[in-house]
Amino acid sequence: MxxxxxxxxxxxxxxxxxxxxxxxxxxxxxxxxxxxxxxxEKTEMKIKLDPKSGSNATGTIKFIEENGKVTMMAYLSDLDKGEHAIHIHESADCSSPDGKSTGGHWNPTAQPHGKWGSETGYHKGDIGNFKVDDDGKGEIKFTTDEWCLTCEDPTKNIIGKAIIVHQGTDDFTSQPSGAAGSRISCGAIIE
Known part of the structure; x- marks a missing residue:
């Protein structure tokens, strides 16, 4: 035992x-x-768009950077029904009444103006067109790995730039801006 x-x-x-x-x-x-x-890491920022060129066009844009990509979600109101162009411009200066203080399209790679993803070239600010309904409201969602909010790469970082909404549509061929018409709304992309 x-x-x-x-x-x-x-x-x-x-x-x-x-x-x-x-x-x-x-x-x-x-x-x-x-x-x-x-x-x-996830970075988010929200900007406000103010009217320009005698319009009433306003809106908000949210940017989310996650997993090496930036998603832009724009919610716009008080626009004319139809299609309108939206671009990123060179400078976060929305001080002029016509929005021209923002400079031209953001084009850090010195490409011709065109439709995003075109083999013949496009500006990094050439987002494109969006539709506006009978109530004057429009939305656009855009995602790319060619922008950033937190990186040091000047060919990708959109901080210090501006979002411009135009009265007309971008034809994707006219140089250097797509003949999109007046700048009717502006928002500075600043921290």
């Missing part, structure tokens, strides 16, 4: 030690996996 108790005690010690060692391996594996985990 004494030998059985001693054997049971020895087996219990071996089992407890084995479990303790096993637990340690699991913890080390978890720590190793955590050390290799990539932390994803």
């Amino acid at each position: 004494k030998y059985i108790k001693l054997s049971v005690f020895a087996i219990a010690i071996v089992f407890a030690t084995a479990c303790k060692d096993n637990k340690k391996e699991v913890e080390e594996t978890i720590e190793t996996e955590e050390d290799n985990t990539v932390k994803l």
Whole structure:
């Protein structure tokens, strides 16, 4: 009986030690996996668009940078029904009544004006056209990996630029601006 108790005690010690060692391996594996985990950062900003050129056009634009891409969501109101162009311009200066203080389209890669993604070239500010309904409201959502909010790359960083909504549509061919008409709303992309 004494030998059985001693054997049971020895087996219990071996089992407890084995479990303790096993637990340690699991913890080390978890720590190793955590050390290799990539932390994803998300940056958001919201800007307001104000009327220009005697219009009443207003709106808000939200930018979200996540996983190396920027998504722009624009919500616009008090526009004429139909299609309107929207672009990023060179400077975050919306001080002039006609919006021309923002300069031309943002074009850090010195490409010709065109439709986004065109093989013949496009400005990084050439977003395109969007539709406005009978109530004067329009929306556009645009996602790209060619913009950033937090990087140091001057060919991608849109901070310090402006969003301009135009009275007309972008024809994607006229140089250098697409013949989109008056600048009727402006918002500075600033932190």
